[in-house]
Amino acid sequence: MGRAFVYVILGGGVAAxxxxxxxxxxxxxxxxxxxxxxxxxxPYERPALxxxxxxxxxxxxxxxxxxxxxxxEERLTPKWYKEHGIxxxxxxAVKSADVKRKTLLTAxxxxxxxxxxxxxxxxRALKLEEFGVTGSDAENVCYLRDIADANRxxxxxxxxxxxxxxxxxxxxxxxxxxxxxxxxxxxxxxxFPETHCMARLLTPKIATYYEEYYKSKGVEFIKGTVLxxxxxxxxxxxxxxxxxxxxxxxxxxxxxxxxxxxxxxxFEGQLTLEKGGIKVNGKLQSSNSSVYAIGxxxxxxxxxxxxxxxxxxxxxxxxxxxxxxxxxIDADKCGEFDYLPFFYSRVFALSWQFYxxxxxxxxxxxxxxxxxxxxxxxISKGHLVGAFLEGGTKEEYEAxxxxxxxxxxxxxxxxxxxxGLGFAVTI
Ligand code: FDA
Ligand code: NAD
Numbered sequence: 001m002g003r004a005f006v007y008v009i010l011g012g013g014v015a016a017x018x019x020x021x022x023x024x025x026x027x028x029x030x031x032x033x034x035x036x037x038x039x040x041x042x043p044y045e046r047p048a049l050x051x052x053x054x055x056x057x058x059x060x061x062x063x064x065x066x067x068x069x070x071x072x073e074e075r076l077t078p079k080w081y082k083e084h085g086i087x088x089x090x091x092x093a094v095k096s097a098d099v100k101r102k103t104l105l106t107a108x109x110x111x112x113x114x115x116x117x118x119x120x121x122x123x124r125a126l127k128l129e130e131f132g133v134t135g136s137d138a139e140n141v142c143y144l145r146d147i148a149d150a151n152r153x154x155x156x157x158x159x160x161x162x163x164x165x166x167x168x169x170x171x172x173x174x175x176x177x178x179x180x181x182x183x184x185x186x187x188x189x190x191x192f193p194e195t196h197c198m199a200r201l202l203t204p205k206i207a208t209y210y211e212e213y214y215k216s217k218g219v220e221f222i223k224g225t226v227l228x229x230x231x232x233x234x235x236x237x238x239x240x241x242x243x244x245x246x247x248x249x250x251x252x253x254x255x256x257x258x259x260x261x262x263x264x265x266x267f268e269g270q271l272t273l274e275k276g277g278i279k280v281n282g283k284l285q286s287s288n289s290s291v292y293a294i295g296x297x298x299x300x301x302x303x304x305x306x307x308x309x310x311x312x313x314x315x316x317x318x319x320x321x322x323x324x325x326x327x328x329i330d331a332d333k334c335g336e337f338d339y340l341p342f343f344y345s346r347v348f349a350l351s352w353q354f355y356x357x358x359x360x361x362x363x364x365x366x367x368x369x370x371x372x373x374x375x376x377x378x379i380s381k382g383h384l385v386g387a388f389l390e391g392g393t394k395e396e397y398e399a400x401x402x403x404x405x406x407x408x409x410x411x412x413x414x415x416x417x418x419x420g421l422g423f424a425v426t427i
Pocket of ligand 1: 010011012013014015016036037038039045046047048049050092093094095120121122123144145146263266294295296297311312313314315317342343344345346
């Protein structure tokens with residue numbers, strides 16, 4: 001058995017939702033587009049899962065955070081897809097793909113053929129087992145990638161009121177989940193191998209600000225070591241984590257955020273891969289002209305840096321999705337994707353944004369001790385290439401974004417420090 005579509009989006013996450021809206025805005029006919037997703041629900045704003053979804057009061061629940069509310073656009077409920085003649089094939093994993101035949105085979109045994117395929121399969125959370133630790137399928141060990149994981153985390157949290165949580169990993173998931181656990185009144189210890197949190201992005205100085213803030217909320221940090229094993233009770237629940245430095249910490253629950261791997265498996269040997277993702281050109285088109293890739297799984301040319309990057313952030317997912325659809329429908333009018341990397345996070349009462357690249361010398365501004373607005377610029381080869389700001393206003397964030405895109409020449413770092421945020425605001 002089989003069905004045929006003009007356009008198929010493989011994956012039903014953030015990028016898929018934004019691509020669907022762009023298809024509708026640009027005009028498609030009933031029955032031309034289908035989305036296949038192994039998740040049981042229509043595309044939603046994944047960032048909500050580590051923030052609003054975990055709040056003890058008035059938590060975010062579907063359908064409130066279906067895409068594309070995160071960009072203040074229409075909320076695409078299952079009804080919306082129906083009304084626009086878009087087939088949503090949910091709860092269905094694609095098991096294999098044949099880009100020569102232009103077909104996908106689902107776990108239910110259906111063959112779905114396409115003229116144009118958009119791969120939006122995102123990524124999967126890395127498991128502790130990949131680092132030689134066993135037992136991470138215990139019911140009180142939680143990863144966080146999709147809504148099923150988020151429900152599991154909620155259950156674990158609710159079964160351990162006032163209890164002790166260990167968070168493994170000092171990246172985005174670790175920091176955001178630690179904050180949510182504290183808000184839910186669990187006591188939290190964070191364990192990670194680096195010397196400071198958010199090591200991929202933050203400098204030690206900026207990271208120290210966040211660590212001190214977390215400590216003021218009761219979070220303990222154990223740095224420079226990793227988990228070596230779990231202790232279990234007779235029901236298979238984890239009771240303690242053992243660290244490589246010899247320490248043992250008793251726990252009621254564990255949250256693990258140790259990075260991701262893009263879901264490229266279906267296309268290995270069929271499409272060119274780079275930086276762990278599917279390599280695409282400035283139209284988001286892969287090495288096979290009928291296959292596009294968007295979101296976390298796509299490695300695309302970032303013009304401002306003159307190199308190919310794979311970005312694991314929601315803004316890139318939304319914008320790459322829109323650009324791919326523009327390139328597919330209006331190929332002649334559509335230029336090359338020209339994306340300025342943008343990352344953000346919100347924890348407790350804090351909120352920061354980062355634009356560009358974190359390479360080169362760092363110039364700090366503002367008063368970190370006051371806990372108010374502060375930030376940093378990154379200067380590489382005489383140009384401003386990156387900007388970070390904590391606690392800014394909408395206008396200030398727009399100013400640092402605009403400035404980073406302009407890549408202004410900087411010859412006096414002291415003067416830049418003196419001007420601080422004013423440099424971006426007045427440029
Ligand atoms: P996404 O993972 O959203 O979707 C992929 C979809 O493909 C999933 O539905 C998956 O089930 C499906 N799929 C995969 N393989 C399949 C197969 N073989 N068959 C069928 N379906 C398949 N970013 C940010 O900038 N700010 C933030 O605050 C956050 N916060 C945040 C919180 C949490 C908890 C997570 C997990 C992630 C974030 N992110 C984030 C990252 C952001 O959510 C991420 O970059 C986007 O979701 C990427 O969108 P994609 O559509 O590429 O993948
Ligand atoms: P990450 O790459 O941000 O951080 C991974 C962390 O894992 C590292 O900082 C390190 O401390 C730790 N680590 C690595 N190996 C380890 C090991 N063997 N033992 C213990 N710790 C180890 O990844 P993440 O935090 O898992 O986030 C997953 C994905 O979700 C990323 O793509 C991220 O961008 C995305 N996300 C983004 C946001 C945001 O942008 N605000 C929020 C949540 C999630």
